[in-house]
Amino acid sequence: xxxxxxxxxRTILPAIGAAGVLLWSGTLADAAPQRVEKHFTVKGRPVxxxxxxxxxxxxxxxxxxxxxxxxxTKASEKIAVETEQAGDRIDVSSSVVDSTASAxxxxxxxxxxVPEETELQLRTQTGLIxxxxxxxxxxxxxxxxxxxxxxVSGYIIVTTTGGSLVCTQCAGKLEFSSxxxxxxxxQPTLNNVKLRTMTGNILFDxxxxxxxxxSMRSGKGLVEVRFSGNDxxxxxxxxxxxxxxxxxxxxxxxxxxxxxxMASKFSKGLFGTVGMGFAKVxxxxxxxxxxxxxxx
Amino acid sequence: MILVAFMLxxxxxxxxxxxxxxxxxxxxxxxxxxxxDLANMQLxxxxxTSAVDDSLRQNLQQVNEFIADCExxxxxxxxxxxxxxxxxxxxxxxxxxxxxxxxxxxxxN
Numbered sequence: 001x002x003x004x005x006x007x008x009x010r011t012i013l014p015a016i017g018a019a020g021v022l023l024w025s026g027t028l029a030d031a032a033p034q035r036v037e038k039h040f041t042v043k044g045r046p047v048x049x050x051x052x053x054x055x056x057x058x059x060x061x062x063x064x065x066x067x068x069x070x071x072x073t074k075a076s077e078k079i080a081v082e083t084e085q086a087g088d089r090i091d092v093s094s095s096v097v098d099s100t101a102s103a104x105x106x107x108x109x110x111x112x113x114v115p116e117e118t119e120l121q122l123r124t125q126t127g128l129i130x131x132x133x134x135x136x137x138x139x140x141x142x143x144x145x146x147x148x149x150x151x152v153s154g155y156i157i158v159t160t161t162g163g164s165l166v167c168t169q170c171a172g173k174l175e176f177s178s179x180x181x182x183x184x185x186x187q188p189t190l191n192n193v194k195l196r197t198m199t200g201n202i203l204f205d206x207x208x209x210x211x212x213x214x215s216m217r218s219g220k221g222l223v224e225v226r227f228s229g230n231d232x233x234x235x236x237x238x239x240x241x242x243x244x245x246x247x248x249x250x251x252x253x254x255x256x257x258x259x260x261x262m263a264s265k266f267s268k269g270l271f272g273t274v275g276m277g278f279a280k281v282x283x284x285x286x287x288x289x290x291x292x293x294x295x296x
Numbered sequence: 297m298i299l300v301a302f303m304l305x306x307x308x309x310x311x312x313x314x315x316x317x318x319x320x321x322x323x324x325x326x327x328x329x330x331x332x333d334l335a336n337m338q339l340x341x342x343x344x345t346s347a348v349d350d351s352l353r354q355n356l357q358q359v360n361e362f363i364a365d366c367e368x369x370x371x372x373x374x375x376x377x378x379x380x381x382x383x384x385x386x387x388x389x390x391x392x393x394x395x396x397x398x399x400x401x402x403x404x405n
Binding site: 055103125126143144161162179180196198199219220238239240241266267284286287 | 346347348351352354355358359362365366369373375376377378379382385386389393396
């Protein structure tokens, strides 16, 4: 493991057992941001875990090397950052070392470069989580920070309280759960999608994979699906007190599979088939609008 | 949160078609108690509130408003299964949110 640190004089390097644990801490109480860079050699498919208890951005990009580079900046000495390598698992966590730390002093930002096939578990509070060109299962948690994913694939689970998701050219399986965050899924090749938000909006703009399952729910927000003329899916759209805005009536035929759908007499529903109905699309809202349209 | 999840999980699915007083009463009581405890924690705390605390508080308010809306609908139309689904889901999200706020040491004003 190669170690390169800008502020070497402030670094403590304890090693515990087989795992290497590094603590970025300091003795001087200046408030200047501090930058540290670390390199971890890995074999196979590594797992990277980041728990950022403070605020800050996490950015992950990939390369073809079997090495993980972690670059971190922290706002003050009142927050400590620890890293640990145990085989192919890399843990990065931040902790408060001075309880008088203000929110600004608790900020820590991380930039990672990882092998293309890497599993991720990332957690932060308010900063952006950005992941690009990584293949592997990932669990991404944020309170108020947004999550932007580009060209990622795997089993992707995103949970936020108020942060929004933008997933561009994602593949595999996607789950999103939020209270007020919105979700945009653009040009995907996802075969399993489950999007849930209480007050946020949902936009799915892309193709439905044959045999794919797609479920999208928003309590109060807009649920909008834009499909292509080549798509093939069964549609089930229901709202309790909202509206269903069907702008693709000419493409939607009665269900061709012999299953007779009926909306509850207390809700408004729209059922039908586009093409051969290979994929299954379920849209739901409590009081929001559900909009279905064919994109140009 | 576990208690609330258990109470929501043990609720019979078909009860929307039956005549019942208020199947969510115990859930609501538990959530209100947890929210009350959280408020007391906040009063005891002298720390500054952060953007995260603000976000959690705003989201709790949105959850409460959504719950009130769904409760009103379920009272008016007890057989609206979709509204019940959203109400149950909202209670679960409130339980998770309160738990997260408790973990942070209280962030309710």
